[in-house]
Amino acid sequence: MSARGLIVSAPRSGAGKTTVTLALLAAFARRGLAVQGAKAGPDYIDPAFHTAATGLPSVNLDSWAMPPALLVALAHEAASQAELLVVEGVMGLFDGIGTVPGRTGATADLAARLRLPVVLVLDVSGQSQSAAALARGFAGHDPDVSIAGVILNRVGSARHERLVADAMALLAMPVLGAIHRDDALAFPERHLGLVQPGEHEDLDARLDALAAMAERCFDLDAILALAGPPVITAPKAARPLPPPGSRIALADDVAFTFAYPHVLAGWRASGAEIVSFSPLADQPPPEHCDSCWLPGGYPELHAGAIAAATRFRHGLAQFAATRPVHGECGGYMVLGEGLEDAGGVRHQMAGLLGHATSFAKRRLHLGYREARLLGACALGTEGQLLRGHEFHYAALTETGNDAPLAELADGEGRALGVAGGRRGHVTGSFFHVIAEA
Structure with a gap:
């Protein structure tokens, strides 16, 4: 099995990447697809939610902390056991540290290395047509990173959605979905992130609600169609951390x-x-x-x-x-x-x-x-x-x-x-x- 893949990213933290990622994972799993989650950068809690939504173990992909051989090997393994690979980004799409190009820890490193299209989640609260200017800037920022479309989050009304969508149409930027404000969709948080999956007695119901939202609010067929096969060269032997004992x-x-x-x-x-x-x-x-x-x-x-x-x-x-x-x-x-x-x-x-x-x-x-x-x-x-x-x-x-x-x-x-x-x-x-x- 070899997956097609895409990356869910955003201009900043808190824009709704995890909500969109979990909604996509749960909705595609409900369709019967073997869907695999992955998380850009260091994170324990989001991957645990991915696993809960799909039944397949999620994996971290970190361009700064992982040698390229290990990163490629993990991506290859993830893509080989699923039909669809959905990578949740970290922070903003281009946020990393200014060290070696391609090893900054930014989500954009993964998009460029694996040639995966990016679905950009835009929190459009407090703006309308200006969201198109933001999308234009992200789309043109790096020729090696492809923005395939946007999902609008925290939309205030049908009119608000129409104003943003009309502005995106002038860019020929596909609007792949829109989530109207709904606090019931949010998972509770604490000081290190979301409250862990195992602490939710109603986890299945929450994931079902996200899947139902995705089916109502997203163009799932279009999102599936834009996913592309990751470009992964044959992975070299990647030495894992040696175990501390037998x-x-x-x-x-x-x-x-x-x-x-x-x-x-x-x-x-x-x-x-x-x-x-x-x-x-x-x-x-x-x-x-x-x-x-x-x-x-x-x-x-x-x-x-x-x-x-x-x-x-x-x-x-x-x-x-x-x-x-x-x-x-x-x-x-x-x-x-x-x-x-x-x-x-x-x-x-x-x-x-x-x-x-x-x-x-x-x-x-x-x-x-x-x-x-x-x-x-x-x-x-x-x-x-x-x-x-x-x-x-x-x-x-x-x-x-x-x-x-x-x-x-x-x-x-x-x-x-x-x-x-x-x-x-x-x-x-x-x-x-x-x-x-």
Whole structure:
């Protein structure tokens, strides 16, 4: 099976890309198509919604963090198992970092590399004919990026829709759909994005509502017709991140959900077995495993339950005495001495590293990161370069005196100093790894 594909993007964040993407995925899946979602850039939550809408695992495609061979291999795999590939963009279409051309992290990099047409979502609230000027600018900005049509979002009335559509007709820009203002279509949000799919008791009903909206409001036949086959050269062998062990205990519940599918798939492809356990259910890492991975997520929302999970915390300490334990972001917070929740209450954590964190003293940390490891650990060998990102609101309130895990630089190469901690078999940091540099 080889998919046709398209990219859903927008001029900015908050324009409605996720709503449109999920509506398309759910509507085409309801038609019986094998439809595959993908997400440009670093994101855990949107791909989980893609998977819920289609039944097929979504994948991240990141032109900055992933070497080209890995990016192409993941795109090839996604396109080979579906009839339609729908890629949800990140931020605005051309938003990235000014480094190596084609490796900026922008959605436009994917459009140009894979030769996929772009459906541009325009939030037309507060404007009418001016939306056409915006579309004209995006259509002419980069000859390697093809804008195939627009979907209008937050339309105020039938007259409003007609005014915008008439202006688009003068550009010969297809209007592929229009969504009138409807707050009921929106998913609730929290500090790191949408509330996760597994936390919605009415998820199926919400996805059905989006599919029904797409059937009413979009020209699905036209959208399917404009999708083109991605131009993917034969992928070269792409080395995945090596697994931290042959049998990996993976924390997996609503507090620990931020694990990239391509990382887990790479571990399995290397022969590793992944064994899930739930800290919130007071389960320790399984004894028959030889490493433990605590991914990111929302431990700050479950700090009391984690503190009360004494069997988990004691089992983790016993495990760490002889085997590697690594924590990313939320997992790193749990490895520390304490975690202060939003109300300022401090909860005891595992105490396997000396730092402490607070969600009461919130400040956004967001951006690409390149990490040089300062010692061999679950992430790799000493001196190894890794690429990934940070995205958290928690503050480090006590640094402890552990050896640092890595030297960090931002996406443009500016040094950020050392970060994270390592003590014995235990390591952790706020850094989420995506791929080898």
